[in-house]
Amino acid sequence: MSTATLASLHPAGWPWVYGDVGVGSTCQALDRDVTCDVAVLGGGYTGLHAALDLAEAGLDTVLVEAQHIGFGASGRNGGQLVTGYNRSMAEVARLVGPEAARRLWQIAEAGKALVLERIRYHDIDCGLGRGYVSAALHRRHLREARHWYEDWVIGQAYPSLELLDRDGIWARVRSPRYIGGLLDRDGGHLDPVRFVHGLAAAATRAGVRIHERSLATVLDTGPPPGLTVNGHRVTARWVILAGNAFLGRLVRSLDGWVMPVTTHIIATERLGESGSRDLLPLGDAVADMNHILDYFRLTPDTRLVFGSGANYSGRSSPDPAAGLRRQLLRVFPQLAEVLTPHLWGGEVAITINRLPRLARLGPRVLCAHGFSGQGLALTAIAARAMADVVRGTEERFDVLARLPHQQFPGGRHLRRPLLTLSMLWFRLRDLLG
Numbered sequence: 001m002s003t004a005t006l007a008s009l010h011p012a013g014w015p016w017v018y019g020d021v022g023v024g025s026t027c028q029a030l031d032r033d034v035t036c037d038v039a040v041l042g043g044g045y046t047g048l049h050a051a052l053d054l055a056e057a058g059l060d061t062v063l064v065e066a067q068h069i070g071f072g073a074s075g076r077n078g079g080q081l082v083t084g085y086n087r088s089m090a091e092v093a094r095l096v097g098p099e100a101a102r103r104l105w106q107i108a109e110a111g112k113a114l115v116l117e118r119i120r121y122h123d124i125d126c127g128l129g130r131g132y133v134s135a136a137l138h139r140r141h142l143r144e145a146r147h148w149y150e151d152w153v154i155g156q157a158y159p160s161l162e163l164l165d166r167d168g169i170w171a172r173v174r175s176p177r178y179i180g181g182l183l184d185r186d187g188g189h190l191d192p193v194r195f196v197h198g199l200a201a202a203a204t205r206a207g208v209r210i211h212e213r214s215l216a217t218v219l220d221t222g223p224p225p226g227l228t229v230n231g232h233r234v235t236a237r238w239v240i241l242a243g244n245a246f247l248g249r250l251v252r253s254l255d256g257w258v259m260p261v262t263t264h265i266i267a268t269e270r271l272g273e274s275g276s277r278d279l280l281p282l283g284d285a286v287a288d289m290n291h292i293l294d295y296f297r298l299t300p301d302t303r304l305v306f307g308s309g310a311n312y313s314g315r316s317s318p319d320p321a322a323g324l325r326r327q328l329l330r331v332f333p334q335l336a337e338v339l340t341p342h343l344w345g346g347e348v349a350i351t352i353n354r355l356p357r358l359a360r361l362g363p364r365v366l367c368a369h370g371f372s373g374q375g376l377a378l379t380a381i382a383a384r385a386m387a388d389v390v391r392g393t394e395e396r397f398d399v400l401a402r403l404p405h406q407q408f409p410g411g412r413h414l415r416r417p418l419l420t421l422s423m424l425w426f427r428l429r430d431l432l433g
């Protein structure tokens with residue numbers, strides 16, 4: 001795999017203008033053999049959270065990133081801080097049993113708390129806002145909202161959820177499309193780029209040696225485990241793989257468990273205080289309840305950041321900005337005169353069941369990937385679970401690793417067409433209501 005291969009996922013011509021991704025060239029590329037306690041691959045949330053935990057525990061930690069900090073999904077996402085998992089806890093219990101499901105709920109909650117704690121403790125200025133709305137478009141969604149309410153409030157004694165009727169959602173989201181929904185007072189949103197930079201700064205202060213422009217091309221599972229990076233050997237006691245959507249290129253056996261899916265986001269010009277409050281009076285993050293969903297939030301400088309859909313086919317969309325703008329105007333027709341000058345995109349790493357996948361690739365090689373569009377909170381705790389293992393405690397990792405996964409069917413060639421077909425079915429279901 002070459003650096004060009006990774007970079008080609010994000011064509012250089014894109015008008016990447018909102019949020020300056022990358023800490024630039026402050027971190028030296030790796031240019032010699034090194035030894036350390038832990039080698040971490042990936043300069044996104046997972047890698048940085050893990051490296052920070054390990055360095056804070058006094059371990060000599062080296063982090064290698066092929067491009068720059070935040071190059072992957074961590075520098076490109078919608079910034080929505082979401083509670084729980086992509087599956088209801090009743091479904092999770094069917095997969096792993098009620099006891100493990102209860103523990104998985106606590107683990108997800110600990111992930112959200114860890115993000116908030118890190119923002120506070122490291123004083124990361126990332127525009128944190130609270131409140132997350134799931135918006136119902138159809139009566140079926142209202143029934144689903146009630147199920148989620150019972151699943152969390154009754155099933156997990158979660159106190160922060162509130163059902164919204166038509167007036168309740170109008171008070172928070174001034175779109176004619178929604179007929180009700182759910183408010184999660186404990187969810188929220190943040191600027192993903194400033195958050196990933198804040199984590200990188202904290203990790204550097206804690207002593208992590210970060211190397212950007214440092215592509216790992218070979219994994220050696222050991223003993224001792226190590227990576228070949230820019231042609232140099234990183235020898236470690238432990239290796240943590242946090243390359244998410246790109247990992248299948250380094251480790252062929254991971255290909256098939258996780259599928260990279262391209263998705264785009266646009267941002268409006270500044271709307272001003274009153275313009276932005278006319279859309280989201282209380283400043284919540286919002287996602288609709290479709291399977292292929294719209295999601296949006298305001299930025300501190302009063303832009304609306306809007307994401308929708310995904311390209312499952314693997315072929316690049318001819319004009320993602322135009323499609324997104326059409327969808328934005330369906331949600332907020334009042335923005336017809338507003339410019340949407342910013343577009344960016346990234347790879348979401350999805351698993352079949354949309355739950356994260358943690359695995360051991362060797363006695364001292366761990367990986368976490370496939371956060372399926374819900375990685376802000378879960379990466380923090382998956383990273384901590386891996387750091388726990390390095391420090392000798394396996395319980396949290398083992399519970400997460402019990403989530404059962406299947407490979408995408410169809411082998412290397414048919415996997416993507418089959419996924420595209422199945423997503424068409426979900427699209428149809430969304431449209432039929």
Ligand SMILES: Cc1cc2nc3c(=O)[nH]c(=O)nc-3n(C[C@H](O)[C@H](O)[C@H](O)COP(=O)(O)OP(=O)(O)OC[C@H]3O[C@@H](n4cnc5c(N)ncnc54)[C@H](O)[C@@H]3O)c2cc1C
Pocket residue numbers: 006041042043044045046047064065066067068069070071072073074075076077078079080081082214215216217242243244245246247250263264265307345346347348368369371372373374375376377379
């Ligand atoms: C457009 C978009 C919107 C999203 N919206 C949300 C949202 O609103 N809320 C939410 O919770 N989640 C969201 N997600 C998902 C979330 O961003 C991810 O789950 C999370 O960022 C994953 O973090 P990570 O560190 O595991 O992976 P990444 O951030 O992808 O980092 C992996 C890093 O590893 C590096 N790497 C890979 N291979 C190598 C190698 N061989 N050598 C060296 N380095 C390598 C890559 O360059 C990359 O920087 C979204 C994702 C996208 C793309």
